[in-house]
Amino acid sequence: MRRAFAFLIRDLYVxxxxxxxxxxxxxxxxxxxxxxxxxxRLLGPAAAPGLAAYGGDYFAFVIIGVALSSYFGIGLASFAQSLREAQTTGTLEAMLMTPTRVSTIVLGSALWSYAFTTLRVLLYLIAGALLGVSFAHANLGLGVLILLISIVTFSAIGILAASFIMVLKRGDPVTGLVGVGATLIAGVYYPIEVLPRPLQVLAQLVPVTYALRALRLALLQGASWRQIAPDVMALVAFAVILLPLSLYAFRLAVHRARVDGSLTHF
Structure with missing residues (x-):
């Protein structure tokens, strides 16, 4: 914990x-x-029928979408970006030569990004509330739970991306594709029901789809656990599979870089 906090303070000062x-x-x-x-305001009541499940208000719908997509974006990019900076500044090899566990280095390097993104998400929600979004019936406990599981899942994908950086020494093939694809099909700006059927099916393979649906229902409709349990359990399944896999992939990438003597190559 103390070492992770040191990462946070370092990045805060920077x-x-x-x-x-x-x-x-x-x-x-x-x-x-x-x-x-x-x-x-331009869309007005015309958007309400397609958003009935979430209360019919497009502004509330999209504010939560944009807020959660901030976590998704930082989850995808922060680990790879921190790794890239450590490579180019020459600090990566020094950190990996310390007794600090690889998992601590990986997770600690993204702490500031998540802290700052949390501030931005709070500002999104506060600004939305000031402009008329109602959270009067929000199930905050479930909302926080969904958010935490989502962060773990998104982080796992980001750690996989960082593994590509470690091995390939250049932009990874995962982040851009997953980020753009999720934005298009997962329901960030519009419900997935407006998409063609094949894209709706594809959206079910993206964890952010389940996170957005569950979070919107919890915050806008005050949904109970029973109502959103399928979406939350899908998120848990993604997290349970992807997090151990991503940490293992990163350890393999570090081992290969050490064997090749390429930790500082970029």
Whole structure:
């Protein structure tokens, strides 16, 4: 825990040394919120029938989609990005030569990204509430549980991406494809029911589909455990399979890089 906290403090100091960039990233949250707010006003009641399961409000629907997709994006990119930075600055080999476990290094390197993304998600939800999104009936306990399981699942995919970086020394083939594909078919900006049938079937293979549906029902409709249990259990299955697999893949990638003497190559 102390070593993981050290990663967090290190990255916090680095981020705060670029204050303008830090503030601009926060400003982007409010810009996005207003963009979707005005789009929802343009759509008006026309969007309600397709969103009946979530209360019929497009603005509420898309705010939760964008907020959760922030975690998905950072889960995919943060581990690979941190690894790439450590390679280019020459700190990766030094960290891996310490007694610190590989899993601690992997997870610790992404702590700041998740902390900052949590701040951004809170700003999305607060701004949404100020502009009329109602969370009066939200099942917050289930919402937090869904969010935690989602983060674990998304992180596992990101660690797999970092494994590709370790071996290939260049942009991995996983992050871009999965990120764009999930955005298109998983229901971030629109319900998957509007997609052609083959894409709806494909969406069932993407963990963010289950996370979005469960989180929206929990926060907007106050859904009970029984109502969203299938989606949550699907997320748990993804997490149970992908997390051990990703950590094992990363250990193999580190071992191969050590044998090849290519830890610092990029």
């Amino acid at each position: 981020e705060l040394s670029y204050r303008v960039s830090f503030l601009m990233q926060l400003a982007q949250v409010f810009i996005a919120v207003f963009v979707f707010y005005f789009i929802s």
